[in-house]
Amino acid sequence: MHFNQPLRLRSGAELPAYTLVYETYGSLNARRSNAVLVCHALNASHHVAGTHAGKPHSEGWWDNLVGPGKPLDTNRFFVIGINNLGSCFGSTGPMHINPATGRVWGADFPVVTVEDWVDAQARLVERLGITQLAAVIGGSLGGMQALAWSIRYPQRLRHCIAVASAPNLSAQNIAFNEVARRAITTDPDFHGGHFYDHGAVPRRGLRVARMIGHITYLSDDSMEAKFGRELRSTALAYDTQSVDFQIESYLRYQGDKFSEYFDANTYLLITRALDYFDPARDHGGDLSRAFAVARDLAFTVISFTTDWRFSPARSREIVKALVDNHIRVDYAEIDAPHGHDAFLLEDARYHALLRARFARLARTLDSEG
Amino acid sequence: MHFNQPLRLRSGAELPAYTLVYETYGSLNARRSNAVLVCHALNASHHVAGTHAGKPHSEGWWDNLVGPGKPLDTNRFFVIGINNLGSCFGSTGPMHINPATGRVWGADFPVVTVEDWVDAQARLVERLGITQLAAVIGGSLGGMQALAWSIRYPQRLRHCIAVASAPNLSAQNIAFNEVARRAITTDPDFHGGHFYDHGAVPRRGLRVARMIGHITYLSDDSMEAKFGRELRSTALAYDTQSVDFQIESYLRYQGDKFSEYFDANTYLLITRALDYFDPARDHGGDLSRAFAVARDLAFTVISFTTDWRFSPARSREIVKALVDNHIRVDYAEIDAPHGHDAFLLEDARYHALLRARFARLARTLDSEG
Numbered sequence: 001m002h003f004n005q006p007l008r009l010r011s012g013a014e015l016p017a018y019t020l021v022y023e024t025y026g027s028l029n030a031r032r033s034n035a036v037l038v039c040h041a042l043n044a045s046h047h048v049a050g051t052h053a054g055k056p057h058s059e060g061w062w063d064n065l066v067g068p069g070k071p072l073d074t075n076r077f078f079v080i081g082i083n084n085l086g087s088c089f090g091s092t093g094p095m096h097i098n099p100a101t102g103r104v105w106g107a108d109f110p111v112v113t114v115e116d117w118v119d120a121q122a123r124l125v126e127r128l129g130i131t132q133l134a135a136v137i138g139g140s141l142g143g144m145q146a147l148a149w150s151i152r153y154p155q156r157l158r159h160c161i162a163v164a165s166a167p168n169l170s171a172q173n174i175a176f177n178e179v180a181r182r183a184i185t186t187d188p189d190f191h192g193g194h195f196y197d198h199g200a201v202p203r204r205g206l207r208v209a210r211m212i213g214h215i216t217y218l219s220d221d222s223m224e225a226k227f228g229r230e231l232r233s234t235a236l237a238y239d240t241q242s243v244d245f246q247i248e249s250y251l252r253y254q255g256d257k258f259s260e261y262f263d264a265n266t267y268l269l270i271t272r273a274l275d276y277f278d279p280a281r282d283h284g285g286d287l288s289r290a291f292a293v294a295r296d297l298a299f300t301v302i303s304f305t306t307d308w309r310f311s312p313a314r315s316r317e318i319v320k321a322l323v324d325n326h327i328r329v330d331y332a333e334i335d336a337p338h339g340h341d342a343f344l345l346e347d348a349r350y351h352a353l354l355r356a357r358f359a360r361l362a363r364t365l366d367s368e369g
Numbered sequence: 370m371h372f373n374q375p376l377r378l379r380s381g382a383e384l385p386a387y388t389l390v391y392e393t394y395g396s397l398n399a400r401r402s403n404a405v406l407v408c409h410a411l412n413a414s415h416h417v418a419g420t421h422a423g424k425p426h427s428e429g430w431w432d433n434l435v436g437p438g439k440p441l442d443t444n445r446f447f448v449i450g451i452n453n454l455g456s457c458f459g460s461t462g463p464m465h466i467n468p469a470t471g472r473v474w475g476a477d478f479p480v481v482t483v484e485d486w487v488d489a490q491a492r493l494v495e496r497l498g499i500t501q502l503a504a505v506i507g508g509s510l511g512g513m514q515a516l517a518w519s520i521r522y523p524q525r526l527r528h529c530i531a532v533a534s535a536p537n538l539s540a541q542n543i544a545f546n547e548v549a550r551r552a553i554t555t556d557p558d559f560h561g562g563h564f565y566d567h568g569a570v571p572r573r574g575l576r577v578a579r580m581i582g583h584i585t586y587l588s589d590d591s592m593e594a595k596f597g598r599e600l601r602s603t604a605l606a607y608d609t610q611s612v613d614f615q616i617e618s619y620l621r622y623q624g625d626k627f628s629e630y631f632d633a634n635t636y637l638l639i640t641r642a643l644d645y646f647d648p649a650r651d652h653g654g655d656l657s658r659a660f661a662v663a664r665d666l667a668f669t670v671i672s673f674t675t676d677w678r679f680s681p682a683r684s685r686e687i688v689k690a691l692v693d694n695h696i697r698v699d700y701a702e703i704d705a706p707h708g709h710d711a712f713l714l715e716d717a718r719y720h721a722l723l724r725a726r727f728a729r730l731a732r733t734l735d736s737e738g
Contacts, residue, residue, distance in 0.1 A: 011607035111607040171592040171616045172584065178617045179580040182624070185610055186573040188557055193610075204555040208577060211548040215541060220677075223540040229647065236645060238380035238480040240637035241554055241562075245644065247540045248547045255551070268609035275614065276605060278598065308589075308677075 001124055007085075010276075013110040016099060020124050021090030022046045022082040025066060026074035028130070033365050035078045035130045036358075037121060037157075038062060039138030039145035042213070042270050043262060045089035048081035049074070064346040071355035076362040077134065082121050086112045086269040094265035095196060107193020107265055114141070114277040118148045122156065134361055135159035139343035140310065141270070144277045147318065150294040151279055159361060161300040161354070164307055164343035166314035167287050167321070168278040173309065176216055177271040180209035184264050193265055202264045207255030209267055214254050219306035219339030223247065280321075287317060288324035299329040300357055302350065304342040330357070370493055376454075379645075382479040385468060389493050390459030391415045391451040394435060395443035397499070402734050404447045404499045405727075406490060406526075407431060408507030408514035411582070411639050412631060414458035417450035418443070431508075433715040440724035445731040446503065451493055453486045455638040463634035464565060476562020476634055483510070483646040487517045491525065503730055504528035508712035509679065510639070513646045516687065519663040520648055528730060530669040530723070533676055533712035535683035536656050536690070537647040542678065545585055546640040549578035553633050562634055571633045576624030578636055583623050588675035588708030592616065649690075656686060657693035668698040669726055671719065673711040699726070 001022060007015040023046045028035060038048045040061065049066035052058040066072045066079055083091040086109060094109040101108075125133060136146040136157050143165025150160040169177070184190060187205030191198050215223075227247040236244055243249045283289035299322055303315035312333045322329040334350045336342040342350070370391065376384040392415045397404060407417045409430065418435035421427040435441045435448055452460040455478060463478040470477075494502060505515040505526050512534025519529040538546070553559055556574030560567050584592075596616040605613055612618045652658035668691055672684035681702045691698040703719045705711040711719070 011605075013607070107609070111609060168598060170589060171596040171598065171614075172587075172589045174598070174614050175580075175584045175592065175616050175620055178614075178620055179577060179584065181609065182580065182621070183552060183577045186576070207555070208548060208552045211544075211551065212581060215544045215548065218541075220539060220541045223544065227540040229537060229540065229543070236380075238382070240476070240480060240550065240634075240641045245540075245543050245547075247544050251544055251547055252551070265609075272609045 001127060003120075003123060005123070007116065007120055009110055009116045010113045011111050015085070015092070015110060018085060018092035018120070019090075020082055020085070020092075020120060022080060022124060023048065024081075025049050025079040026077050028078040028128070029365070031369070032130050033132065033134060033368065034076065034362075035080060035125070035128070035133050036072060037080045037082070037125060037133050037136045037149075038066065038072075039117075039121070039136065039142035040081065040084065041139060041141040042267075042274075043258070044142075045087065046081040046083040046091075047089070048079065062344065065351065065354065071351045072137070072358050073362070077358065080125065080128070082124055084112070084117045085120050086266060086273075088263035088266040093263065094193075094269065095263055104194075104196045105265075106196055109265060109269065111272055112269060113273050114144050114148045115152060117273070118145055118152050121145070121149075122153055125156070131156065133157040134365060135161055135358075137161035137163070138165070139163040140165060140340065141274055144274075147279065148277070150297050150299070151290055154294045154297060157297065159298050159300070160294070161302075161357070162315075162318065163302045164304055164310050164315075164340055165301075165318070166310040167280060167317050169275055170314075174275050176212055177275055180212050181268055181271060183208035183212070184267060190264060193268075195264065201259070203259040206259035206262060206264055206267065207252075210258035210262075211251045211255045214251060216309045217339060217341045219308065219337060221306060222338050225337070287321035291321050291325050291327065294322075295325055295327055297327065299327060301329060301331045302334060302343075302353065303332075304334050304336045304338070304340070306337055307340045307342060309340040370496060372489075372492060374492070376485065376489055378479055378485045379482045380480050384454070384461070384479060387454060387461035387489070388459075389451055389454070389461075389489060391449060391493060392417065393450075394418050394448040395446055397447040397497070398734070400738070401499050402501065402503060402737065403445065403731075404449060404494070404497070404502050405441060406449045406451070406494060406502050406505045406518075407435065407441075408486075408490070408505065408511035409450065409453065410508060410510040411636075411643075412627070413511075414456065415450040415452040415460075416458070417448065431713065434720065434723065440720045441506070441727050442731070446727065449494065449497070451490050453481070454489050455481045455635060455642075457632035457635040462632065463562075463638065464632055473563075473565045474634075475565055478634060478638065480641055481638060482642050483513050483517045484521060486642070487514055487521055490514070491518075491522055494525070500525065502526040503734060504530055504727075506530035506532070507534070508532040509534060509709065510643055513643075516648065517646070519666050519668070520659055523663045523666060526666065528667050528669070529663070530671075530726070531684075531687060532671045533673055533679050533684075533709055534670075534687070535679040536649060536686050538644055539683075543644050545581055546644055549581050550637055550640060552577035552581070553636060559633060562637075564633065570628070572628040575628035575631060575633055575636065576621075579627035579631075580620045580624045583620060585678045586708060586710045588677065588706060590675060591707050594706070656690035660690050660694050660696065663691075664694055664696055666696065668696060670698060670700045671703060671712075671722065672701075673703050673705045673707070673709070675706055676709045676711060678709040
C-alpha cells in the first residue's frame with residue numbers, strides 16, 4: 001500500500017512518501033470489528049502466517065499461533081501483518097531510493113521509532129476501513145508496538161496484548177545492541193552505511209551481531225539442555241579457530257544464515273528503535289501516567305520465567321502501571337524453559353491462554369451482532 | 370625465569386623452551402612454607418600487587434587484596450604472581466619468536482590449557498625451592514587454575530581457594546567466547562593470526578570482543594544502577610551510529626582501551642583454555658572422582674549472588690564434588706551487586722572472609738615453627 005501523504009517522524013524528519021507491504025488472513029466481517037493487527041520484532045515481517053505457494057520453508061513467523069483453528073483463529077478474525085518502515089522485507093527502507101537524491105537511502109534513511117511505526121500502521125488500518133481493531137498483539141519489540149498503540153491510539157483498539165516485552169530497554173539490553181551495531185559499523189564492508197554503492201555487504205558484522213543476539217534469545221538452561229559441552233568430534237581439536245563444540249557450530253550457522261538475508265542498515269535502525277522506546281519518558285519517567293489515556297482498553301501481558309532479555313520483572317512494571325490506572329489487565333508468567341524465544345514457540349499453556357483470550361473476544365464480537 | 374626443559378602440552382605438542390615472567394611480594398620464611406600462588410584470569414598478569422615506581426595507575430590487579438596488612442598479608446606470606454604461557458605480558462606467547470622457524474609464533478603458538486599453565490607454574494614454584502604452597506588462590510579462570518593445582522599436584526599445596534569460578538564453561542559461556550573469537554578472526558586485520566607480519570592489529574575485533582566480555586562481567590542490576598538509560602546529551606540524536614546512552618560510551622571506551630594493549634592471539638588462546646577446562650571429563654564426567662586425589666587439602670569456594678557468568682550454582686557443583694569426597698570446604702555465597710567483577714572488588718564481607726582464612730593459615734604456619 002502506497003502513501004503519498006508525508007509521515008512526520010518523532011525525530012522531526014519527514015518521510016515524503018512510503019510503501020508498506022502487508023498480508024491479511026481471514027475475512028473482515030460486515031461491521032469491520034474483527035481485525036487483529038500483529039506487530040513484528042527485529043527480523044520478522046508482514047508474513048505472519050501461512051506459506052507462499054510453491055516455496056518450502058516459507059511458513060509465517062507466527063504460523064503456530066495464527067491460522068484457521070489456531071489460537072488466533074483466522075476463521076473468526078481478520079489478521080493483518082505489516083512490514084515496518086526501515087525493515088528489509090518490502091516496505092520502504094534503507095535499500096530503496098531516496099526520492100530527494102535519486103540514490104539508495106543507505107545510512108541516510110531516517111531513524112524511525114516504535115511510535116513512527118505505529119503511526120504508519122494506523123494509516124494503513126484506516127485505509128482498510130477499520131476504525132477500531134479488535135486487538136493489537138506483538139511479542140518483544142512487537143509488544144512495544146502494541147503498547148504504543150494503546151497510548152497513541154487508545155480509541156482505535158479494544159485489546160492490547162504484549163508478550164515477552166518491556167516498557168523500555170535496560171542498560172544491559174542497550175549494551176548488547178550497541179556491541180552488535182559496532183560489529184556492523186566497524187566492518188570495512190559497511191562503508192559508512194553506503195555499502196550498496198560499493199557492491200559490498202558487511203557480512204562479518206552481521207554474523208557477529210546475530211550471534212550476540214541469538215545468545216540473548218535463548219535461556220542459559222535451554223542452551224545447556226540443547227548443546228551443553230557436546231563436541232562435534234570425539235576429541236578436542238586443540239585449535240583456537242576450529243569448531244570444537246556444537247554450540248559454536250550452531251551459532252556460526254545462525255550468523256551465516258542471517259547475514260545472507262538481513263540488511264545491515266535495517267539492523268541498526270531496528271535496534272535503535274528498541275533503544276529509544278520509552279513511553280514513560282514523555283511523562284517525566286512515570287509509566288503509569290503514560291497509560292492514563294488507555295483506561296477503556298483491556299490488556300493481556302505475558303512473560304516467560306527464563307526470559308533474561310525481557311524478564312518477567314519488566315512485564316510486571318507494565319502491569320503495575322496499568323493497575324495504577326485501574327485498567328483491566330490479565331498477567332501470566334509462563335514457566336517455560338526457552339528464554340526470550342519462548343514467545344515464538346508453541347508452549348501449551350501460553351497458547352491455551354491466548355486461545356481463550358481470543359475466543360472470549362470473538363464471543364464479545366458475536367454478541368454485538 | 371627461563372626454562373630449557375621442554376613442556377609437554379595436553380594437546381600432545383611440546384614447547385621446547387619458554388620464559389615465565391613473575392613477581393613476588395613479601396619474604397619466603399625459613400621453612401619455605403608461607404608461599405601463596407595467585408593465578409590470573411583473562412586480561413591480568415603476574416603484576417598482582419603494588420605499583421611500578423614512577424608509573425601512575427600501575428597498581429597490581431589484585432592490589433586491594435594483596436599487600437602489607439591486607440587480607441592476603443605480605444608481611445606474613447610470600448606471594449607469587451606468574452604470567453601464564455600464551456599471555457601478552459612478558460611470558461612466552463604468540464608475539465614471541467618461534468625458535469623452530471625464526472618467525473613470530475602468531476596463530477601457530479600451541480594451544481595451552483589450564484593444566485599446561487599449572488604444570489609450568491609448578492616448575493617455577495619448584496625452582497624457587499618451594500615444595501608445598503601454603504595456598505593457591507584465583508578468581509574466575511584463576512580459580513580454575515587453583516582447582517587444577519588441587520587435582521594435579523595435591524601434595525604441593527595445602528589450601529585451594531577458588532573465587533567466582535566454575536568446574537567448566539556452560540554452553541552460554543562458550544557461546545560468548547565464540548562470538549568474541551569470531552569478531553577477532555573475521556577482522557580483515559587479523560590475517561589468519563599473522564597480523565604482526567603485516568604491521569596490523571585487529572583492533573575492531575578486539576574492541577567488539579572486549580565489549581561482549583565486559584557485559585558478562587557486570588550484573589544487569591549494577592549496569593542499571595550505574596548507567597540505566599542515562600543520556601550523554603539532553604536529547605536523543607536520532608542517529609544509528611551516534612553515542613546516545615552513557616552505557617554505549619562506557620563500552621566503547623572499554624573496547625578502545627583494551628584494543629590498545631591486548632594481543633588478539635592471546636585472547637583466542639585464553640578463551641580456548643577456558644572452553645577446554647573440564648576436570649570431570651577425564652573421569653567420565655564425574656567431578657567428584659576428579660577431586661578424589663585432593664582429600665588432604667582444605668578448600669575455600671566463594672561465589673557472588675549476581676554473577677551470571679559463573680553463577681553460585683556452578684560453585685555449588687564444586688562444593689558438592691568436594692563434600693562427596695569428605696574434603697574440608699568452606700563455601701560462601703556473597704550477596705554482592707557487582708556480578709562477576711565482584712571478585713576483583715573490595716567487598717567488605719568477601720575480604721573479611723579471606724582475611725580470616727589467611728590469618729588462620731598464618732597461625733597454623735606459626736604454630737609449626
